[in-house]
Amino acid sequence: xxxxxxxxxxxxxxxxxxxxxxxxxxxxxxxxxxxxxxxxxxxxxxxxxxxxxxxxxxxxxxxxxxxxxxxxxxxxxxxxxxxxxxxxxxxxxxxxxxxxxxxxxxxxxxxxxxxxxxxxxxxxxxxxxxxxxxxxxxxxxxxxxxxxxxxxxxxxxxxxxxxxxxxxxxxxxxxxxxxxxxxxxxxxxxxxxxxxxxxxxxxxxxxxxxxxxxxxxxxxxxxxxxxxxxxxxxxxxxxxxxxxxxxxxxxxxxxxxxxxxxxxxxxxxxxxxxxxxxxxxxxxxxxxxxxxxxxxxxxxxxxxxxxxxxxxxxxxxxxxxxxxxxxxxxxxx
Numbered sequence: 001x002x003x004x005x006x007x008x009x010x011x012x013x014x015x016x017x018x019x020x021x022x023x024x025x026x027x028x029x030x031x032x033x034x035x036x037x038x039x040x041x042x043x044x045x046x047x048x049x050x051x052x053x054x055x056x057x058x059x060x061x062x063x064x065x066x067x068x069x070x071x072x073x074x075x076x077x078x079x080x081x082x083x084x085x086x087x088x089x090x091x092x093x094x095x096x097x098x099x100x101x102x103x104x105x106x107x108x109x110x111x112x113x114x115x116x117x118x119x120x121x122x123x124x125x126x127x128x129x130x131x132x133x134x135x136x137x138x139x140x141x142x143x144x145x146x147x148x149x150x151x152x153x154x155x156x157x158x159x160x161x162x163x164x165x166x167x168x169x170x171x172x173x174x175x176x177x178x179x180x181x182x183x184x185x186x187x188x189x190x191x192x193x194x195x196x197x198x199x200x201x202x203x204x205x206x207x208x209x210x211x212x213x214x215x216x217x218x219x220x221x222x223x224x225x226x227x228x229x230x231x232x233x234x235x236x237x238x239x240x241x242x243x244x245x246x247x248x249x250x251x252x253x254x255x256x257x258x259x260x261x262x263x264x265x266x267x268x269x270x271x272x273x274x275x276x277x278x279x280x281x282x283x284x285x286x287x288x289x290x291x292x293x294x295x296x297x298x299x300x301x302x303x304x305x306x307x308x309x310x311x312x313x314x315x316x317x318x319x320x321x322x323x324x325x326x327x328x329x330x331x332x333x
């Protein structure tokens with residue numbers, strides 16, 4: 001058995017029972033692995049109704065595994081739930097599985113091997129994520145599986161550059177040293193980090209990337225490996241076109257500020273965005289995509305570019321959001 005131990009943290013708010021059950025079955029598969037590392041599973045119930053501990057299959061599963069437990073976090077939002085989970089965790093490596101993840105049975109075995117092989121690396125993520133749509137899905141969603149974090153990295157890659165490394169881990173299945181997360185929590189609770197993950201209908205997120213960048217800030221590397229594999233189960237409502245527009249806009253709009261909060265000594269420059277600039281980008285995107293692909297694709301790429309413009313506004317403390325950008329944001333929300 002590996003000398004590394006893991007605390008798996010899963011935060012959930014009214015998860016799909018069928019999808020959540022697949023996560024629990026996957027954890028059972030990890031539990032059954034020969035020579036698996038010691039681990040615990042902490043399920044953080046973030047105001048589900050009914051409470052997760054009252055659902056029969058969850059209660060039965062926890063009762064059958066002594067190293068699994070459900071805790072409550074009443075403050076809404078993924079960041080608050082994650083912090084509660086980390087504070088309740090016993091072990092030095094934290095693994096974040098979302099309630100729609102289905103990790104491979106050897107996930108912890110492979111993670112432990114990577115930790116031994118690359119001692120400078122403090123953050124790991126899966127290089128193989130297969131998106132599985134649950135229910136009917138549009139052809140447009142099928143052509144944008146990367147939005148739902150599908151990836152296939154061929155070789156294990158680690159790096160410590162601050163920006164632009166496409167092989168860095170993403171949120172799904174992220175495995176992090178506890179001391180990195182403790183620093184992240186301190187920065188968040190003191191108000192230095194404000195890019196908390198999604199709460200309700202908010203379009204702002206960034207916790208995953210801020211955790212990764214915090215590791216870089218503290219001198220660690222981050223890595224992705226094809227040895228870490230999982231399925232990402234996407235329910236039908238997440239593939240609605242408007243939801244996809246919101247997701248790509250949200251991802252783009254958060255990038256600059258979350259970076260600048262982690263590295264205030266070397267921030268990305270920000271500039272004022274005018275209504276004219278917004279309209280120019282809108283016109284350019286429509287010319288590039290509307291007549292070469294489809295209206296849906298044009299809208300999707302426009303949302304990405306509009307998010308990049310809004311990133312400047314969000315990161316500039318004294319900058320005002322232009323009316324044209326406000327109108328676009330209202331249109332997709």
